[in-house]
Amino acid sequence: MIKVELVKLLRRPRTWISVVLTCALPFMVAVFITVTHLVPPPGQGSAFLSAVLQDGALYPAAALALVLPVFLPVAVAVVAGDSIAGEAATGTLRYLLVRPVGRTRLLVAKLISVVVYVLLVVLAVTFTAYATGVFLLGPSEAAAVGQAPGGAVPGGAAAPGLAGQAPTAGQAAGGAVTSLSGAPLSLLQLTERTAGAIAFITVSMLGVAAIALFLSTITDSALGSALGALAALVASEVLVTLNAATVVQPYLPTRYWLAWIDFFRQPVFWRDIQRGFGIQAVYVVVFLAAAWANFSTKDITA
Amino acid sequence: MIITRALVKRYGPVTAVRSVDLDVREGDRYGLLGPNGSGKTTLVRMLLGLVYATSGEIEVLGRRIPRHAREVLPQIGALIEEPAAYPHLSGRANLALLDAAGPGDRTARRTRRQRVDEALEQVGLAGVGRRPVKAYSLGMRQRLGLAAALIRRPRLLILDEPGNGLDPRGIRDLRELLAGLNDAGVTVFLSSHLLAEVEQLCTRVGVLDEGRLVLQDDLAVLRAPTGRVVLDTPDADQVAALLDGQVERRDGQQLLVRYSDVAALNARLVGAGLRVSSIGPQQRTLEEIVLAVTGAGSDQIS
Numbered sequence: 241m242i243k244v245e246l247v248k249l250l251r252r253p254r255t256w257i258s259v260v261l262t263c264a265l266p267f268m269v270a271v272f273i274t275v276t277h278l279v280p281p282p283g284q285g286s287a288f289l290s291a292v293l294q295d296g297a298l299y300p301a302a303a304l305a306l307v308l309p310v311f312l313p314v315a316v317a318v319v320a321g322d323s324i325a326g327e328a329a330t331g332t333l334r335y336l337l338v339r340p341v342g343r344t345r346l347l348v349a350k351l352i353s354v355v356v357y358v359l360l361v362v363l364a365v366t367f368t369a370y371a372t373g374v375f376l377l378g379p380s381e382a383a384a385v386g387q388a389p390g391g392a393v394p395g396g397a398a399a400p401g402l403a404g405q406a407p408t409a410g411q412a413a414g415g416a417v418t419s420l421s422g423a424p425l426s427l428l429q430l431t432e433r434t435a436g437a438i439a440f441i442t443v444s445m446l447g448v449a450a451i452a453l454f455l456s457t458i459t460d461s462a463l464g465s466a467l468g469a470l471a472a473l474v475a476s477e478v479l480v481t482l483n484a485a486t487v488v489q490p491y492l493p494t495r496y497w498l499a500w501i502d503f504f505r506q507p508v509f510w511r512d513i514q515r516g517f518g519i520q521a522v523y524v525v526v527f528l529a530a531a532w533a534n535f536s537t538k539d540i541t542a
Numbered sequence: 543m544i545i546t547r548a549l550v551k552r553y554g555p556v557t558a559v560r561s562v563d564l565d566v567r568e569g570d571r572y573g574l575l576g577p578n579g580s581g582k583t584t585l586v587r588m589l590l591g592l593v594y595a596t597s598g599e600i601e602v603l604g605r606r607i608p609r610h611a612r613e614v615l616p617q618i619g620a621l622i623e624e625p626a627a628y629p630h631l632s633g634r635a636n637l638a639l640l641d642a643a644g645p646g647d648r649t650a651r652r653t654r655r656q657r658v659d660e661a662l663e664q665v666g667l668a669g670v671g672r673r674p675v676k677a678y679s680l681g682m683r684q685r686l687g688l689a690a691a692l693i694r695r696p697r698l699l700i701l702d703e704p705g706n707g708l709d710p711r712g713i714r715d716l717r718e719l720l721a722g723l724n725d726a727g728v729t730v731f732l733s734s735h736l737l738a739e740v741e742q743l744c745t746r747v748g749v750l751d752e753g754r755l756v757l758q759d760d761l762a763v764l765r766a767p768t769g770r771v772v773l774d775t776p777d778a779d780q781v782a783a784l785l786d787g788q789v790e791r792r793d794g795q796q797l798l799v800r801y802s803d804v805a806a807l808n809a810r811l812v813g814a815g816l817r818v819s820s821i822g823p824q825q826r827t828l829e830e831i832v833l834a835v836t837g838a839g840s841d842q843i844s
Binding site: 241243244247248251252253330331332334335336337338339340341342537539540541 | 553587590591592593594611612615616618620622623624625626627628629630631635639640641642643644645690
């Protein structure tokens with residue numbers, strides 16, 4: 241069944257179109273930067289963008305930061321939201337279930353295919369961005385990163401300071417981050433940290449996927465479940481930036497979304513990364529359990 | 543083959559199926575009739591474990607449903623309301639995917655291609671199996687749905703409205719296909735609101751009305767001669783005088799006569815010098831039988 245789901249995923253034009261479109265945005269940004277040599281000053285704009293002119297090898301990280309706030313969650317919500325509801329809407333769900341495919345099995349297969357999709361998109365973005373960075377922006381032997389111990393990064397609001405090869409410190413917006421001198425990062429370290437960032441982003445997207453998958457078992461409208469999951473994310477983003485909502489902020493799904501940036505500090509700043517993994521694990525478990533409870537006892541009338 | 547006892551399904555305040563005792567025997571060609579909204583589809587979905595009964599028992603192929611659905615369903619081929627397929631894939635690819643989704647050992651995998659070819663051949667789609675389903679006509683989709691029901695070489699076919707979307711030739715092909723399968727030992731259970739379809743194919747009928755099974759019997763029994771003779775004669779007055787007291791109804795030249803032996807009556811009339819245009823035993827049509835036991839369909843405004 242898992243193989244069948246993967247075949248369905250990979251043979252679907254939508255999958256590849258969304259991958260290409262997601263890769264196209266960082267590519268476009270890179271082209272503009274190459275032509276104009278204009279980047280946001282350190283600490284402003286999307287994370288890492290200020291550093292990519294000095295080092296094209298950092299561009300994958302910059303690209304991930306570009307697609308993370310909107311492109312990636314939208315793509316994931318659409319695929320996960322479509323997983324059960326889409327089959328219900330086309331009528332194929334009932335035929336799968338009487339084949340028979342166990343309901344739990346179907347849910348697990350759908351989840352795995354969503355994970356594969358997330359990895360596919362994230363890896364595609366990383367590799368195309370690496371190629372773009374190296375060819376358009378120029379390679380570098382080592383990257384230097386800004387250190388920012390103790391710097392909590394409010395979701396989407398601020399990027400950490402990143403310095404180029406010059407040992408000048410980057411400055412984060414809001415002044416909450418005390419930046420220290422950048423230490424050089426070897427290519428191996430950069431690769432390791434990029435892998436860590438990919439893992440973190442994948443898990444974050446799984447949180448989105450779990451919410452969308454749960455909604456997908458409730459409604460027969462793929463659009464409804466995808467938009468529902470996105471609405472939850474938008475609500476979370478609003479609360480993350482709201483001072484009055486400080487009490488709930490540590491539990492919001494998007495609160496630690498940008499914590500993967502901490503992988504690129506020297507040394508790696510683990511606190512927010514761990515919290516991010518933790519909170520996403522809770523969201524994944526809770527919403528998958530809810531999805532399973534609902535789907536396995538539901539009358540299939542579609 | 544299919545037995546239900548006091549089967550009830552409620553959707554909130556609506557009772558879709560009320561205490562149905564279905565009895566489909568091995569080798570039957572069973573036609574479940576009933577107006578739209580009479581509960582046919584809900585009943586079929588309960589038999590397949592898609593919808594859970596509120597109360598009552600279901601036994602299919604000797605095993606309880608939904609508890610043993612996993613063992614029973616592989617031996618059943620089903621068409622539930624409209625057929626469904628992934629539009630961007632070919633008919634063949636759809637069948638292969640559906641087959642691969644279900645439980646299967648090495649034999650199932652090895653014979654898949656052959657079984658898919660065979661099913662496409664059986665429904666008359668052999669030539670167009672490689673075209674994407676989105677290019678299929680309504681009738682071709684219906685045929686593909688039937689092929690999907692046949693790929694596992696089932697012992698029992700449960701078909702909900704199998705004639706939908708088929709042209710007269712398609713209906714005839716379907717009838718011949720189902721009759722052939724039945725001769726080969728497959729039990730056929732189909733639901734329909736098309737009386738003619740059922741009358742021509744089925745040996746046993748059940749009639750559902752507002753969720754109740756108001757009639758269930760062999761078609762031969764239902765259509766047994768009523769002990770009355772219908773005759774047409776230009777000498778209606780003389781015949782009426784001759785058979786005084788036995789004529790139940792007179793409508794112009796047509797008389798309905800209480801008389802068990804058609805041939806004897808014919809001989810008597812001819813012996814008396816009376817002309818007979820046509821003569822035969824009175825038989826109720828399935829339409830009369832069904833209309834006599836059902837009310838107005840629940841989707842009609844009374």
